[in-house]
Amino acid sequence: MLEVLMLFPILLIASLAFFVLGPAVTVQEAVTQAAEETAREVSKKIGTQTTNNIATEVVNEVLSVHGLSVGSSSGVLVIVQENNLVTTIGDTQLSTSYPSPAPMAFANPNEVIATVYVDVDAAPIPNVLSYWQFDISGRVLTRRAAAYRDP
Secondary structure, three states, X not given: OHHHHHHHHHHHHHHHHHHHHHHHHHXXXXXXXXXXXXXXXXXXXXXXXXXXHHHHHHHHHHHHHHOOOOOOOOOEEEEEEEOOEEEEEEOOHHHHHOOOOOOOOOOOOOEEEEEEEEXXXXXXXXXXXXXXXXXXXXXXXXXXXXXXXXX
């Protein structure tokens, strides 16, 4: 019986960690997919399609599963860099709170780089371990992906 009492706090913390880390990994995978899809779709743009419209549509489609979307105070920021042109879409307050990627010198003019930021406070990730000093609030999930246009 003593062993159970000694092991119970560890089992409790471990089980609560599943409620934090499971959703965090799921949202991080969605952020990765959003960055990759955005870079890929922007690199395929033709005609009158704009980077802003393509990136907004793709990121909203991927992140809508988690109740996230690109908006002015949504906790989602998308930065698309193409041929030394930088397009910023979404929650611009995140860009003042966290460092934006430096504009890159493009060796290849056909390269497109998409960076997606998601504020953890806006994501559906429970912060149940904050009592034990494992506080995830105020953090940002981010992913950068590159794609190339067909010449």
